[in-house]
Structure formats: C-alpha cells, structure tokens
Amino acid sequence: MPHILKEAESICLMTRERRLYTNTHANDDYRFWCPAPFAHPSNLDTLAIDPTLRDDIRADLLRFVGRQDYYARVGRRWKRSYLLYGPPGTGKTSLVAAIANFLEFDVFHIDLTAVDSNLELHRLLDSTTPGSVIVVEDIDCSLDLGDRMEETEYDDIDCALDLSDRNEKKELSTAKEAISLSGVLNFVDGLWSSSVGERLMIFTTNHPERLDPALLRPGRMDRQIHLSYCQxxxxxxxxxxxxxxxxxxxxxxxxxxxxxxxxxxxxxxxxxxxxxxxxxxxxxxxxxxxxxxxxxxxxxxxxxxxxxxxxxxx
Structure with missing residues (x-):
C-alpha cells in the first residue's frame, strides 16, 4: 500500500495543471498570489544554449530534487538559488520556464516593485508551496540593491527633526518600512527562508556588477549561470x-x-x-x-x- 500511494501521488503531480503565480497586494483574506495556468512550451532539449551547460544544469537539478535527506543531514534548508545573467535576448526567461517544466514545479513570479515592506516579502515567501520555482527577474532594476542605508542615519534624522511636523515624520516612518537590501538577503538566505523546503530560487539580471556582493556570495547564490551571445x-x-x-x-x-x-x-x-x-x-x-x-x-x-x-x- 505505501508503494501504491506513493505512485498515485507521483501520477497526480505529473498530470495536474501547473500554475504561474504573480504577487499582488494582500487583501483582507491574505491572498498574496494571483494564479494562472502555466503553459510555457520551453524545455531543456530545445533551449538554445551550449549543450554542455544544458546537461550540467539538468544534472544539478536532478541532484537537488533527490537530496532531501542529505540537506537535512548536513543542516541545510532544502532550497537552491540560481543567478542567470547576460545580455538581453540570451534566453534567461526561457531557461526559467524550461527548468520549471523539467522539474514539473509551479512558478511564483515576484515583482519586487509591488512589495511594500520587508514583512510583506516575508509573507510572500511563507505562502509559497513546496515543489515551486520562485523567480525574481531583472533584480538590478527592481531595487537599488547596492545602496545600504544604516539605521543610524534614520536615528540622526529623527534627532534633528521637529517632532511637531507629523507629515515629515510619517514619511520617514514609511521609508523605514520599505523593502531593503537586508530584507532581500533574509528572503534569499536568512531566518525567513528556514521554514520553506523544496524551493528553487532563480534571479535574473543583465548587469550582475550592479548587485551588492553580499547577495552574490555562496550560500545565497548557489550557482551563477552566464548566458551569452549565440555560439x-x-x-x-x-x-x-x-x-x-x-x-x-x-x-x-x-x-x-x-x-x-x-x-x-x-x-x-x-x-x-x-x-x-x-x-x-x-x-x-x-x-x-x-x-x-x-x-x-x-x-x-x-x-x-x-x-x-x-x-x-x-
């Protein structure tokens, strides 16, 4: 019976309609995602990339999905992060879709410009499901992830501010709550991500040099994949x-x-x-x-x- 149940679950996963979720502002029901059918035709075999790179990516994905016990044994969260970078038109989005089709995962596409705070980003991550690809495209355009504003700067402003001016005080409070580099780092590899498993995070950019080094270090970006001009x-x-x-x-x-x-x-x-x-x-x-x-x-x-x-x- 355990074998039959396992096979039945596998068949259901393969035949189910997979979904593409995009983030929206939460309503009273705490619905953070807007779903749609995911039917992108891209696959690894027809992708216009170097065959050696394609086979390497396929092997890496198979290794990831088959190592749940290994991740638990070494004390690592069961997730993996990719950074796809290269000029426009080199197939980054197609590779994301091909990976999702290969793994038969749902896709959660996050628009960081629509996220109002670090807390909302945390809730978005927490509301994703196991067996999913979490995608952030053009991360260098979404936020200024090279600008680290220390909290002491806000404290200095507060000391010099006339507290009777409540409008300016409210604007500063809003600035404190906006999504920050620290929030993104926790999203990728912090305590926030400790409650999620079987997630593949994929970030894309045309300009990796614009990203803060803290975001690119091993453990946050497990693998960086360069997609270049056609060879x-x-x-x-x-x-x-x-x-x-x-x-x-x-x-x-x-x-x-x-x-x-x-x-x-x-x-x-x-x-x-x-x-x-x-x-x-x-x-x-x-x-x-x-x-x-x-x-x-x-x-x-x-x-x-x-x-x-x-x-x-x-």
Whole structure:
C-alpha cells in the first residue's frame, strides 16, 4: 500500500495543471498570489544554449530534487538559488520556464516593485508551496540593491527633526518600512527562508556588477549561470528547431566562423528564422539572411567611428 500511494501521488503531480503565480497586494483574506495556468512550451532539449551547460544544469537539478535527506543531514534548508545573467535576448526567461517544466514545479513570479515592506516579502515567501520555482527577474532594476542605508542615519534624522511636523515624520516612518537590501538577503538566505523546503530560487539580471556582493556570495547564490551571445553549438539547436536544418547545410561552416567574430543573440536569430516559410527554400533563405546580417555587423565593427559617424546611432 505505501508503494501504491506513493505512485498515485507521483501520477497526480505529473498530470495536474501547473500554475504561474504573480504577487499582488494582500487583501483582507491574505491572498498574496494571483494564479494562472502555466503553459510555457520551453524545455531543456530545445533551449538554445551550449549543450554542455544544458546537461550540467539538468544534472544539478536532478541532484537537488533527490537530496532531501542529505540537506537535512548536513543542516541545510532544502532550497537552491540560481543567478542567470547576460545580455538581453540570451534566453534567461526561457531557461526559467524550461527548468520549471523539467522539474514539473509551479512558478511564483515576484515583482519586487509591488512589495511594500520587508514583512510583506516575508509573507510572500511563507505562502509559497513546496515543489515551486520562485523567480525574481531583472533584480538590478527592481531595487537599488547596492545602496545600504544604516539605521543610524534614520536615528540622526529623527534627532534633528521637529517632532511637531507629523507629515515629515510619517514619511520617514514609511521609508523605514520599505523593502531593503537586508530584507532581500533574509528572503534569499536568512531566518525567513528556514521554514520553506523544496524551493528553487532563480534571479535574473543583465548587469550582475550592479548587485551588492553580499547577495552574490555562496550560500545565497548557489550557482551563477552566464548566458551569452549565440555560439555555434546553440545556433545548431536553433537551426534544428526552427528550420529542421542540420550540420550538413552548406552555410553552416560560414555561420560558425562569423559567430566567433560577431555578437548576435539567440533571440535575434530566432526572429530571422520566424520569417521563413517552413519549406526547404524558406530554410535556405533564412540561413542566408543570418549570414548577411552577420557579415553586415562584422563590416560595421571593422569601420571606425572616425570613418562613419553613424555607428553610435544604432
């Protein structure tokens, strides 16, 4: 019977409709999340990233979900944190969706700009469910996580403030309660997170250098994954997915050489491929368009600003 119950639970988890939750301001019923069906088609096998990196991520995820007893034995919370960073259009959001699909986890997407206080952030984390991916996208844009304002600064202001001015006092009180770097650090790896288990936290950014080092240290960001411009291996995945074109295509070798010299994101290449008709002729035309665009960019980079004043305009 225990085996039958375990298998039945596994089948229910695989066949259930998974959900995407976004945070909203809490109402009287303390409903912090607004749910919607999660049906993103991205998966690890069709993701346009280096195959070695993809296989490494898959192995890391399988290791994480299968080590509940190990985490308990070594005194660690059963959670793991990823930081995905790289230029726009390199597949960070697609990787988040692929990870959620691979693990068959629900997704809790947190908009930090909609969180009014550290306490609300704590409640959001506490109201997530086991078997979930908690996502914070563009974390460098959500908050100024490099600015640490000490409490003593507020104390100094309070001493110099005319307490009869209640409006200014109220504004200072609101500033104290706003979400802070300390609140985010506790959210990632503090006492707040001690009550949650089987959570994967994923943060994305285009500019990791803007983040406070305290947020990036091991234990808070267990793994940092760099997603860069399209390389030959990732291009082959795109060509196979969109055009059903393999390595034998006559333009593949030239594309490989150009991608080593010119920066082009997977999103830009995918947009070119989307314009193909889907037949053999369309695939050849799409490949040629990619080659033409790569050649144009290489020529543009070879021309100095002194020779062409328009370079800075694009």
């Amino acid at each position: 030959p291996a990732a291009f082959r995945v795109l060509a196979r997915n969109y055009l059903e074109v393999g390595e034998e295509h006559e333009l593949m070798a030239e594309v490989d050489a150009l991608l080593k010299e010119v920066n082009m994101t997977p999103a830009e290449i995918a947009e070119i491929f989307m314009g193909c008709d889907g037949d053999g002729t369309g695939a050849d035309a799409a490949m040629q368009k990619v080659v033409d665009e790569l050649r144009r960019r290489r020529l543009k980079e070879a021309v100095s600003p002194d020779d062409d004043g328009q370079l800075s305009g694009e």
